[in-house]
Amino acid sequence: MKLTLIGNGTMAQSLAKGLVANHEVEIIGRNINKLKEVQKTIPQISIKELDDVEDITGKNILFCVKPYVLQTVSARLSGKANILFSILAGTTLDSLKKHIEAKYYVRTMPNVAASVLKSMTTLTGDEEVKNEALEIFTSIGQTLWLESEKQLDIATAVAGSGPAFLALIAEGLTDGAVRAGLPRDLSSKLVQGLFTGTSTLLETQHPALIKDSVMSPGGTTAVGYGVLEKNGVRNAMMDTIEQTYNKAQELGKK
Incomplete structure (x- = not known):
């Protein structure tokens, strides 16, 4: 299937890197010089500068711009797309329908791990194209309709913002090991292995069971866990998700 990505930012590039293995990928953007730089990184793609009037008739579009430029970019699109996949955070299907004409609409939220085929992608929209949507995004990782x-x-x-949150935790663990006296290169390797192994455990075990299996009475893990609870890490994570969700809804109302 040919997929046309409109936008050439970090998320669009991550998607393209993963999708080119199984699909014909075209990226359309507003700056041809930036597009040429992207093509150097991903030579399998084709590139095109966005025309003043860009015909999207019959195309399968992955709309990868920032939510605040929806109106500006969509004003330059003409015709009726086949499927419009939108990764715009908080931008509702109704809003998309007002700005861009398509036969079918799907909202989707991949993450930057798409570039290494490990995205956790969520989707919702027109059930008629559910199977096609899942097939496309399964090629870059796991999917959930x-x-x-x-x-x-x-x-x-x-899943969308989560990589940034986990990266902060990874950085904190690494810095903690360095502060305790371990060289940074070794600290980084330890944290990388930690995340890989724990991710595999989470596929079959509840987080609480993993925690209980590690935390012995009066042991080192129990002490460290107490520090995390004392500093409100669990509550901070819950508040983070709630406020990030609220921001997504706020974006949808603009």
């Missing part, structure tokens, strides 16, 4: 846009906005806070 959700029942509503509300669920997608919550999922955006977890």
Whole structure:
């Protein structure tokens, strides 16, 4: 299937890197010089500068611009797309329908791990193209079709923004090991292995069971866990998801 990505930012590039293995990928952007730089990184793609009037008739579009430029970019699109896939956080299906004409609409939220085929992608929209949508995004990782846009906005806070939150935790663990006296290169390798192993455990075990299996009475893990609870890490994570979700809804109202 040919996929046309409109936008050439970080997320669009991550998607393209993963999708080119199984699909014909075209990227359309507003700056031809930036597009040429992207093509150097991903030579399998084709590139095109966005025309003043860009015909999208019959195309399968992945709309990868920032939510605040929806109106500006969509004003330059003409014709009726086949499927419009939108990764715009908080931007509702109704809003998309007002700005861009397509036969079918799907909201989706991949994450930057798409570039290494490990995205956790959530989707919702027209059921008629559910199978096609899942097939496309399964090529870049795991997929989850959700029942509503509300669920997608919550999922955006977890899987879409989540890599940044986990990266902060990874950085903190690494810095902690360095502060305790371990060289940074060794600290980084330890944290990388930690995340890989724990991710595999989470596929079959509840987080609480993993925690209980590690935490011995009066042991080192129990002491460290107490520090995390004392500093409100659990509550901070819960507040983070809630406020990120609220921001997604706020974007949808603009």
